[in-house]
Amino acid sequence: MHPILxxxxxxxxxxxxxxxxxxxxxxxxxxxxxxxxxxxxLLPFVRVSAxxxxxxxxxxxxHDIRRRGILAVWPDWTIRAALGLVRTILGPHPRMVSHLxxxxxxxxxxxxxxxxxxxxFAASGADALLTDRPEWARxxxxxxxxxxxxxx
Numbered sequence: 795m796h797p798i799l800x801x802x803x804x805x806x807x808x809x810x811x812x813x814x815x816x817x818x819x820x821x822x823x824x825x826x827x828x829x830x831x832x833x834x835x836l837l838p839f840v841r842v843s844a845x846x847x848x849x850x851x852x853x854x855x856x857h858d859i860r861r862r863g864i865l866a867v868w869p870d871w872t873i874r875a876a877l878g879l880v881r882t883i884l885g886p887h888p889r890m891v892s893h894l895x896x897x898x899x900x901x902x903x904x905x906x907x908x909x910x911x912x913x914x915f916a917a918s919g920a921d922a923l924l925t926d927r928p929e930w931a932r933x934x935x936x937x938x939x940x941x942x943x944x945x946x
Contacts, residue, residue: 817845817846818843818844818846819845819847820847821844824843824844825847825849825850826883828890842899845899846902847901847902848903848904848924849903849918850904851886851904851905851906851911851915852905852908853877856870856874856877886914886915886917887918888919892919901918901919901920901921902920902921902924903920903922906931
């Protein structure tokens with residue numbers, strides 16, 4: 795696993811006009827399609843067009859949704875149920891990650907911004923992570939390197 799320590803706010807489609815060799819990262823729609831195919835057992839038969847599969851790890855919480863005023867008329871239980879469904883469908887499945895890697899695709903964990911997100915990332919087997927907190931990720935990497943050297 796190699797953390798990518800930078801904010802990712804570049805429009806790759808615009809950059810690809812000048813350099814067609816830039817990798818194509820899966821869209822949210824494509825990722826949802828792949829997850830559903832995985833859950834029903836059809837992933838081995840589905841064409842995967844993106845070079846890099848981005849699996850969203852960090853999802854908004856009920857508190858985030860309420861703070862932003864999104865879905866203000868929805869009761870809390872419906873939002874919790876919807877978030878649970880989104881986590882089930884779009885969350886990382888280690889066997890799916892392994893399958894995509896065996897097919898030659900890189901799998902990146904997207905929006906890894908907390909220790910809990912990092913634990914999910916580590917368990918998923920993804921190749922790299924994208925974060926909005928590069929300094930935090932750097933300290934995590936240093937802590938992991940230090941603990942690895944102590945245990946060896």
